[in-house]
Amino acid sequence: MSLPAPTSLRKTPLNARHRALGARMVEFGGWDMPVEYSGIVDEHMAVRTRAGLFDVSHMGEIELAGRDALKAVQHITSNDAAKLAVGQIQYSALTTPQGTFVDDVLVYKLADEHFMLVVNASNIIKDFNWITGHIPQEADAVAVNTSSRYALLALQGPASRDVLQALTGADLSSVKYYWFTTGEVANVACTISRTGYTGEDGFEVFVPPASAERVWNAILTAGQSAGVVPAGLGARDTLRLEAAMRLYGNDMDETTTVVEADLGWIVGWKKPEFLGLNVLQSQKAEGPRRKLVGFEMLDRAIARHGYDAYVAGAQAGTVTSGTQTPFLKKAIGMAYLPTEHAGPGTEFEVDIRGRRAKATVVPMPFYKRQK
Amino acid sequence: MYPADLKYTKDHEWVRIAGAEAQVGITDYAQKQLGDVVYLELPEIGRQIKKGEVFGTIESVKAVSELYAPVSGEVTQVNASLTQKPEAVNKDPHGSWMIAVKVSDPGEASDLFDAAKYTELTK
Numbered sequence: 001m002s003l004p005a006p007t008s009l010r011k012t013p014l015n016a017r018h019r020a021l022g023a024r025m026v027e028f029g030g031w032d033m034p035v036e037y038s039g040i041v042d043e044h045m046a047v048r049t050r051a052g053l054f055d056v057s058h059m060g061e062i063e064l065a066g067r068d069a070l071k072a073v074q075h076i077t078s079n080d081a082a083k084l085a086v087g088q089i090q091y092s093a094l095t096t097p098q099g100t101f102v103d104d105v106l107v108y109k110l111a112d113e114h115f116m117l118v119v120n121a122s123n124i125i126k127d128f129n130w131i132t133g134h135i136p137q138e139a140d141a142v143a144v145n146t147s148s149r150y151a152l153l154a155l156q157g158p159a160s161r162d163v164l165q166a167l168t169g170a171d172l173s174s175v176k177y178y179w180f181t182t183g184e185v186a187n188v189a190c191t192i193s194r195t196g197y198t199g200e201d202g203f204e205v206f207v208p209p210a211s212a213e214r215v216w217n218a219i220l221t222a223g224q225s226a227g228v229v230p231a232g233l234g235a236r237d238t239l240r241l242e243a244a245m246r247l248y249g250n251d252m253d254e255t256t257t258v259v260e261a262d263l264g265w266i267v268g269w270k271k272p273e274f275l276g277l278n279v280l281q282s283q284k285a286e287g288p289r290r291k292l293v294g295f296e297m298l299d300r301a302i303a304r305h306g307y308d309a310y311v312a313g314a315q316a317g318t319v320t321s322g323t324q325t326p327f328l329k330k331a332i333g334m335a336y337l338p339t340e341h342a343g344p345g346t347e348f349e350v351d352i353r354g355r356r357a358k359a360t361v362v363p364m365p366f367y368k369r370q371k
Numbered sequence: 372m373y374p375a376d377l378k379y380t381k382d383h384e385w386v387r388i389a390g391a392e393a394q395v396g397i398t399d400y401a402q403k404q405l406g407d408v409v410y411l412e413l414p415e416i417g418r419q420i421k422k423g424e425v426f427g428t429i430e431s432v433k434a435v436s437e438l439y440a441p442v443s444g445e446v447t448q449v450n451a452s453l454t455q456k457p458e459a460v461n462k463d464p465h466g467s468w469m470i471a472v473k474v475s476d477p478g479e480a481s482d483l484f485d486a487a488k489y490t491e492l493t494k
Contacts, residue, residue, distance in 0.1 A: 024406070039461075040432045041407040234406065234433050302410055302430055323432055324409040353428070353435075 012057035013151050013212040021230055029122030031058040034232040043235035044326040047198050051157030052231030053219050056197075056204070057212065059152050060124035062131060065114045066141035073115050076134050076275060077107060078258055080268025084109040089178045089195060091266050094119075094127060099257040099276030099283065102130050104248050106195060108180060116146075120248045134275065151212035155219055155228070156202030156239070158369075163223040164203055168192065172203070186218035197236060199243025199367055241332065242325050244294055244365035250305050251292060251320040251334055259283040260336065262292045262364075290317060291342040294364035297331035301357035303350040304333075310349040310356065311341045319350055325366070332366050333359075372399065372490070374465050378441070378480060379489035385465060386441040388480055393442050394468035397429065400493040402464045405431040411457040413469055418446045422479050426470065429460070442479050444472040 009032035018025065023034035034055065036043060046052045064072050073081045079092035086109050094102040094117070103123045108116040119127045128145045135141050155164055165172050170183030170192060180193035188211040196202035207215045220228060237247070246252055252261040259267075259280050267280055297303060302324050309317040322333025341348065346361040377385040383401035387394040402408065410430035420426045420440040427438040448471035453459055460467045474480070484492065 024403070035433065036406055039407050238432055300410075302435075304435065324430070326407075326432065 010058070012055055013209040014055045014057065014216055017213055017216060018055065018230075023230070023232060026233070028233055029058060029120065031121055033058060034230070035234045036232040037230045040232070040234035040238060041326040043229060043231035044238050046227065046229045047157040047200055047231060047235060047239055048327045049158070050227035050229075051155055051159040051163060051202070051223060052198075052229055052235065053216065053223070054154040054156065054231050054233075054236055055151075055216070056154050056236075057151040057209070058121035060119040060121060060127065060145070060147040061150050061206075062117045062119060062124075062128055063110070063114065063144050063146050064117070064131070064135075064141055065144070066139070067113055068136075068139035068141045069113045069115055072135045072139050072141040072143075073107060073117075074271060074274060075136055076131060077105065077117075078268065078274060078276070078280070079107065079266045080271050081107055081109070081115065082271075083268075086111055087179055087181065089180060089193060091178075093258050093263065093266055094130065095258065095274065095276040096254060097275050097279070099259065099279035100254050101248065101252045101256065101258065101261070102254065103127050104246060104252065108193070118152075122249065149208070151207045151209045153205045153207060153212070153216060153219065154196055154198075154202060155205070155223075156196045156198040156231075157200045157228075159223065159226040159228060160200070160202040163219065163226055163228055164192070164205075166222050167218055177201075186215050188215050190215065197243075197245055198239035199245070199365065200239075200369055238323055238325055241321050241323060241334075242327060242365070242367035244334070246292075246334075247321060256292075256336070257283060257288065260288045260290055260292060287339055289339060290336045291339050292320065292334055293337050293342045293361045294366060295333055295335055295348075295359045296362050296366075297333075297350070297357060297359050298347070299357035299359075301350070301352045301355070302331045303335075303352065303357070303359060308351045309335050309337060309359075310351065311338065316341065316348070328366060330366075332362075334364075337361070373486040375486045377465065378483035378485065379492075380439065380441045380483060381492065382439045383493075384439060384441045386480070386483065387468070388442075388474065388477075391474055391477075392447065393444070393472045393474050393480075395426075395441060395470050395472060396468045397438070397460065397464060398489070398493075399464045402461050405429065405434065405436060407432045408457045408460040411454045411460070411469065413449045413454060414446050416446055416449055420444065420446060420472065429457075438469070440472070441483060442472060442474050442476075444475040447471050447473050
């Protein structure tokens with residue numbers, strides 16, 4: 001049996017906690033992160049039925065402030081940040097002039113002249129350099145990489161609200177999906193946002209790193225009777241895939257456009273300009289050559305990232321994500337396919353290490369929670 | 372914790388040799404590294420496998436790993452109930468045999484590890 005080799009890595013403030021909890025640690029985006037504690041399937045099911053607590057402190061934060069902060073955000077991201085109220089969040093893309101992804105981000109409107117972008121761990125430095133290089137020169141706006149100021153804990157699952165409410169004076173029922181508030185959690189001043197990467201209700205809590213362990217322990221203790229468990233990046237990946245949420249570096253990158261990734265809903269089509277708008281507009285008008293689709297395996301096999309997809313015997317695309325999902329108990333995935341073969345019900349084949357296995361295009365998301 | 376009646380490889384397979392026949396599986400260490408096993412691909416009965424050669428594939432939720440033959444010989448049995456319930460590998464790795472092999476060169480087993488040596492190796 002072949003096993004991967006270890007390397008030397010960055011650590012979150014909770015690294016010692018993960019080891020004490022018996023987590024299996026892996027490298028992710030240059031960080032030493034817990035991939036699983038009790039097991040991916042266990043943790044996945046806990047999040048779908050109760051709740052799981054994730055350390056996602058490796059995620060980055062880049063803040064933009066100044067009189068022209070909105071103008072700068074509007075120029076570098078695809079979604080329309082002018083629609084955001086203070087306290088509101090939107091999913092967006094940091095785009096190249098070709099309409100491809102520098103990164104996918106969450107944009108928080110902290111104040112009228114102050115925004116925060118939450119970015120992928122492996123892209124923090126790249127994004128920061130990109131942003132400082134693309135803030136319009138005449139703009140009164142500055143970008144600061146504030147990643148080291150925050151640990152980030154994600155409590156996800158149907159029990160999340162009740163568990164977290166017991167630890168905070170903030171009224172969580174008044175915080176709507178993709179909004180945030182500030183308040184104390186376990187007597188630590190935090191930013192609490194109703195967001196996540198699992199397809200469940202849940203919260204992401206921005207915590208000062210020195211207090212990360214205190215808040216982590218408080219949530220696990222408060223959640224014990226509700227069956228809250230620590231959950232790792234393995235379950236985070238299977239959960240996000242069931243919910244059809246894209247993973248940067250797998251499902252899109254600097255070679256794929258926002259339209260090809262089928263994320264037209266994060267484009268502010270009425271904005272006067274942003275990097276890549278022209279390309280995206282013409283792709284939308286003419287239809288992209290290829291498109292990201294969801295699929296289910298018909299044959300008994302698991303398609304994984306990087307496997308080739310074949311339509312009518314010819315190589316026609318690539319699988320970007322794929323696994324056997326614990327809740328749906330199916331082999332599912334996402335792939336880029338030619339637009340003319342991207343309709344639901346279209347059958348295609350995946351090369352599974354030399355063997356061809358049948359798959360069919362299905363609508364996304366694969367899983368949608370009952371509200 | 373590693374049964375004394377098994378022999379082990381550096382690639383974390385185990386082999387149980389009884390006369391001319393050997394059963395093959397993966398170790399507790401291997402199943403822990405893999406995590407939840409969801410898929411197992413095993414060879415056809417009758418296939419000749421050589422020591423060190425890939426004889427199958429095991430997949431967890433997260434990863435794909437190849438299975439290496441600890442001894443050479445002809446595959447005489449394949450554990451079909453295990454391919455139907457591959458998660459059994461996590462629950463009982465040393466009881467979950469994958470294939471049985473008619474050993475062609477019993478001398479080959481001499482460089483496999485015993486339980487004590489393998490325990491050392493996985494510390």
